[in-house]
Amino acid sequence: MIKTLAELKAGEEAHLKDFTKNPALHFKLLSLGVLPGDLIKVLSCAPFGGPIAFKHGEATTFAMRKKEAKEIIVQINAQEERAP
Amino acid sequence: MDKMPVQDSTPITAEASLKHLPLIGLPNAGKSTLFNLLTGGSRKVSNYSGITVEASRGELLTNSNDSSILYELIDLPGIYNLTPTSYDEGVTVATLLELEPQYNFEKVIILLDWHRIAPSLGMALGVLKRVGNKAIIIINKDDDQEVTIEDRKKLQDILGVPVLPITALDADLQTIDHFIRTEKPYSKKDLGAESLPITPLSASYLPSSLTGHNQLKIIPGKKGEEAVANEINCNLEESHRILDGLQTKNFKRSGLSEKIDKIVLHPLLGGLIFFAIFYLIFNAIYSWAGPIMGLTEQVVLMTGDWIGSYLPQGVFKSLIVDALFSGVGGVVIFLPQIMILFFLLSLLEQSGYISRAAFISDRVMSFFGLGGKAFLPYMSGYACAIPGIMAARTIPSQKERLATIMTLPLITCSARLPVYILLIGTFVPSYTVFKIFNTQALSFFFLYFLGSFMALIIAKILRLSAFKGGPSNFLIDLPQYERPSIRAALKQSWQKGRNFLKKAGTIILALSILIWLLSTFPKVSQEKIQGLTDQQSASIQLEHSALGQLGHFIEPVIEPIGMNWKIGVGLLVSFGARELFVSAMGTLYALGEVDEESEGLRAKLIAEVDPDTGKKVFDLATAWSILFFFVFSLQCTSTLAILKKETGGWRIPLITFTYMLVLAYGSSFIVYRLLS
Helix, strand or coil, X not given: CEEEHHHCXXXXXXXXXXXXXXXXXXXXXXXXXXXXXXXXXXXXXXXXXXXXXXXXXXXXXXXXXXXXXXXXXXECCCCCCCXX | CCCCCCCCCCCCCCCCCEEEEEEEECCCCCHHHHHHHHHCCCCCCCCCCCCCCCCEEEECHHHHCCCCCEEEEEECCCCCCCCCCCHHHHHHHHHHCCCCCCCCECCEEEEEEHHHHHHHHHHHHHHHHHHHHHEEEEEECCCCCCCCHHHHHHHHHHHCCCXXXXXXXXXXXXXXXXXXXXXXXXXXXXXXXXXXEECHHHHCCCCHHHCCCCCEEECCHHHHHHHHHHHHHHHHHHHHHHHHCCCCCCCCCCHHHHHHHHHHCCCCHHHHHHHHHHHHHHHHHHHHHHHHHHHHHHHHHHHHHHHHHHCCCCHHHHHHHHHHHHHHHHHHCCHHXXXXXXXXXXXXXXXXXXHHHHHHHHHHHHHCCCCHHHHHHHHHHCCCHHHHHHHHHHCCCHHHHHHHHHHHHHCCCCCCHHHHHHHHHHXXXXXXXXXXXXXXXXXXXXXXXXXXXXHHXXXXXXXXXXXXXCCCCCEEECCCCCCCCHHHHHHHHHHHHHHHHHHHHHHHHHHHHHHHHHHHCCCCCHHHHCCCCHHHHHHHHHHHCHHXXXXXXXXXXXXXXXXXXXXXXXXXXXXXXXCHHHHHHHHHHHXXXXXXXXXXXXXXXXXXXXXXXXXXXXXXXXXXHHHHHHHHCCCEHHHHHHHHHHHCCCHHHHHHHHHHHHHHHHHHHHHHHHHC
């Protein structure tokens, strides 16, 4: 199922599909080692539509605003792992 | 007040023997810790991205042993890649490309974070492509010595540069120093010639003189984005390839951090914890420091009495007792509060909580047109506005940045602390409400809240008018929690305490003497005070002094806000530095008194009676009127200077000064009328 990152609830996981829409965000995520196809988990959503915290891999935690999360397309229950 | 970060733009190429060593790494990789270790300097260290906003420099400690080559470290703001998305990242990239002509590079030190080794190495690979012929690599946070000798060799072979694994918190200084001084990149590889693709937006964060640099390739449009993404991707993939070939399969698990985050970032609990932490800090400053402060005050007073008793009656005794002990001593007694504040802030910063606080506050901050990224500058503002204003460079949007720095002086800085504590401690009755809250601590918390809240309101107004525009990007790295080092916190607290004493011993001492001079001379003629009691003649003398006349001159302006001429003089001199209010009051009240017995300024303030009406001069209304004035007004010449420097003109500092003065006077007026 295709969704935006902003639609996920706390505790849910999804695979990243496309996050190139916002270049600054795109470059930062790439540098953190976050790549298309990676699994990403929602840690917490701040109340009243505040930012969302995510976990990627074993040691990377970051947060972004809802507005930016809306620009990121994810796929839920995707079977395929990160492309080699 | 905070120490100004080291920063001068004068070319230093003249000192040919001094070589510069820039320190590059991910935000929060431990650059500042290493910098402090090697230079002995106390660069501020914290567990939050963006604390280093200006290149700060310091000579290696060992320079004194070996004078043949002098090395100077340059601590640069952290970067994730070579594509700047804010001004502070621009500083690093520009410096790295050797575009800043004032540096004389010999080597570049790349600091990798072992906890985040993949992105660190990816960033390093990008740097190596540009300045690989000058780079050496240090791997930090190898706390359990996981990097084996074979792995180290392997990395050196692949990268073509020397590699040293360390743990900066408990490091062998000599080994690191030796490594930096002697190791050089291996020449078998041709490193450091590639050009750097960059988008026009990123180029806008670089100095305009650099856009023509031959290693910089500005590519507009989608093509540029693709080129940058491709560059970052290639580096990261190579980083993974290299790491897969190593024996050690690290990589730190974040189980505990995640558990803590479940509570700390919880939609409801998170907010409560946020407030609890900050209330606790203010309560600690207030309640814990109280007894220590009382003791310090006693010691200062007793010493003053003791010395005074040996001095002959006259002008010299008055200078020592009234200017030195009542003036400067009155400020020095706030040392415990300053030290406790910085100790606790340091623990909080080191732990990694600050970026969580940015997360929690972002919703509220963005409602006011700022963002979570303004949280750190605001937070620094509680210590001093100057580092806060400089930290605002991490905010990518220029309009948001201006709105942040124009409102930052409203944040209650540590220079206001002495005034708040003096007045609240003296005039707000202390009792417990709702079983746990102390009224004095609450008043204190309220003043901090008031300043911060007004800062947000003004920011909102600015963002709706002069600095209209959308919010900047908000992608914030939440570093793993780390156990804060008490030693580092004590060091920080000691450092700030020392700066505070230094300020008291220099600026405040000098100005206190000036205040004493102006309030002692000109002397009134003997006929005027003939037949009067000593008490009366002392107060007449004070009123006829230069400062007394000035005070009476401005009395019509300050009378509507409930102040008499003495307080007016205090307000006037506090525009130089806020602590001067306390020292001026100390001197004025000590001069007006005849008996120099150990009676603190607090007791004198409570006891003062208006000679005309017979009423007490200070009541709750006057105290709150003064407090409100201090919450809002910009009484700090250093802040004005840094505002001018950061905005490149007098316009912004003048506007800021004026609106804050209007707020201060207006609110004092209202509060005084309401309470009296």
